[in-house]
Amino acid sequence: MTTSEESYTPPSLRPNSFSRRTGWSNRPNELSRALARRGGAPPLDLTATNPTEAGLAYDGDRIRAALSSGAALRYRPEPFGLPAARAAVSASLAAQGRAVPPERIALTASTSEAYGFLFKLMGDPGDAAAIPAPSYPLFDYLAELEGLSLARYRLVHEGDWRLDRDSFDEALSQPGVRAAIAIQPNNPTGSVLGEDELDFIAGRCRERGVALVSDEVFWEYPLESTARWKSAASVADCLSFTLGGLSKLAGLPQLKLAWIAVAGPDGLVDEALGRLELVADSYLSVASPVQEALPEILALAPAFQARLRERLSLNLAAAGRAFAPPSPVSLLRPQGGWSLVVRVPRLAGRESGEAWALALLERDDLLVQPGYFYDFEGEAYLVLSLLTPPELFAEGVRRLAARAAD
Ligand SMILES: Cc1ncc(COP(=O)(O)O)c(C=O)c1O
Structure with a gap:
């Protein structure tokens, strides 16, 4: 029992009331x-x-005009986002040969949030996700915030970047791995998986019942011919989630809009969408004005x-x-x-x-x-x-x- 104001410590400030997952240095x-x-x-x-x-240079006038349309004042809560916005994402993906129908696209506030949704969808605390190394450092935080750990597989540079297939197999055989993440082009290596490498990863994912998450936020910035690039959206035999967003695609990270495109065997896709909808419905995090503006912003990109x-x-x-x-x-x-x-x-x-x-x-x-x-x-x-x-x-x-x- 506290007897004086000075000795009272509010419960939220007691050291032992913080989670282990936020105990970073x-x-x-x-x-x-x-x-x-x-x-x-x-x-x-x-x-x-x-x-x-x-x-x-940005086309500031048209971006501002798109964001201030009358419809931006209306709120229509939709877990996966407004139909017109999802259709615009679908068309933009299709223009690059990454066909995914609007019903299989879910909007999120950022790719980082998309990872959070997917980790919740696939993993329970204590499970793990396989990620490439090198890759960008936010993953440690994104995974740990969901109670997941990371199993790293290696990309090696021998004249060109290639997937170390043995290390991928090793990562996937770690206990509790629920998802394999591929990033193409990767940050910071700029490497893209060869078609045979993506097929190898997808094959292993199918065998092990693990989902493939393909982060394609830099897809629009090739520094070579894209003839041999293959998106996870074109992989038919395993459940896959392809990520993209305005942050890189239109250079507009402040608008906070990204997406998850779901592909793979129909039954698995349906199950994933049903569950993901509940996750998205719990947050409803994408602002309406940016959804209303999305078709125009994608046209300007x-x-x-x-x-x-x-x-x-x-x-x-x-x-x-x-x-x-x-x-x-x-x-x-x-x-x-x-x-x-x-x-x-x-x-x-x-x-x-x-x-x-x-x-x-x-x-x-x-x-x-x-x-x-x-x-x-x-x-x-x-x-x-x-x-x-x-x-x-x-x-x-x-x-x-x-x-x-x-
Ligand atoms: C490969 C990759 N994916 C995702 C992100 C995060 O993007 P967003 O702004 O959509 O969260 C970054 C940020 O630099 C990144 O490098």
């Missing part, structure tokens, strides 16, 4: 600490991935994508020139996406990617990400954002090449 990493310590002008930043702050693709190609070409032989920096050519991985000479002592990132910040006023943020193994890797304005990117890779040649 929030200690900043060395690079963040080095950034916080420095004063003066910000460094030349090759890590920025926010498209709305990358100096890209190809022009934005063309502008951004041009930038990505320009930056990739600049990196190719800066790191041409005999540069000790080598470029791990991406097949698509917004990022570029480079291999740099190993430094003695601590994690080499981090040592490189710290040295570049301190000596060259250049900010890059070390590969270990993305689960790279072994040698020293750095990750650069191809979204960077071209003049800045060219200067950044020039500084990196000069430091490496030093």
Whole structure:
């Protein structure tokens, strides 16, 4: 029994009332600490991935007009989203040969939320999901928030990126794996699974009764011919969920709209949709104005994508020139996406990617990400954002090449 106001601790502040799943360390990493310590002008930043702050042109008038239509004031709660919005997503997917009917499309507020929905749909606390390594670091949080753990399979670079099939089998045989995630193009490797690799993954998923989740948020940004790309939406023999969203497709992460396209054997698809509908109905998280605006926003997206693709190609070409032989920096050519991985000479002592990132910040006023943020193994890797304005990117890779040649 509490006797005075001073000694009273509200229940929500007692340490033992927090969940284990939110017990992450929030200690900043060395690079963040080095950034916080420095004063003066910000460094030349090759890590920025926010498209709305990358100096890209948007058709602002038409986007604003679409968002302020009269219908935006009406609320029609629909677990999977408004029919016209789902039809627009279906048409946009079909335009790229990824045919999924509107009834099999569910809108979510973001791809991250889509992962949350799918982890709830397929896993119970204690279960697991297989994910590629390297890949982007949010997965640890998204999975743990649902009580799931991760089983990693490896992508290996031998001239090109390829799936390590043994490690995929190993990951899938971990206890409790309920889903296998593929990301194409992957962030940050920019790798896309070959058709035979996706078929291999789908075959294993079918054999083991595991669902395939294919994150295709960067699909519209190829850096090579897409002739051999295969979407999970075209895989018939296992239950699959293909993810996409406005954040990358239209460079509009602030609009908070993404989708899950469900494909596979009819019975499984129906069961999945029935269950997913209950999950989505519990949140009803996608705002009406953006759903009303979606057909127009999707119609505007190809022009934005063309502008951004041009930038990505320009930056990739600049990196190719800066790191041409005999540069000790080598470029791990991406097949698509917004990022570029480079291999740099190993430094003695601590994690080499981090040592490189710290040295570049301190000596060259250049900010890059070390590969270990993305689960790279072994040698020293750095990750650069191809979204960077071209003049800045060219200067950044020039500084990196000069430091490496030093
Ligand atoms: C591969 C991949 N999927 C999903 C996301 C998250 O997208 P959203 O903004 O839709 O949550 C990211 C974010 O960078 C990503 O890199």
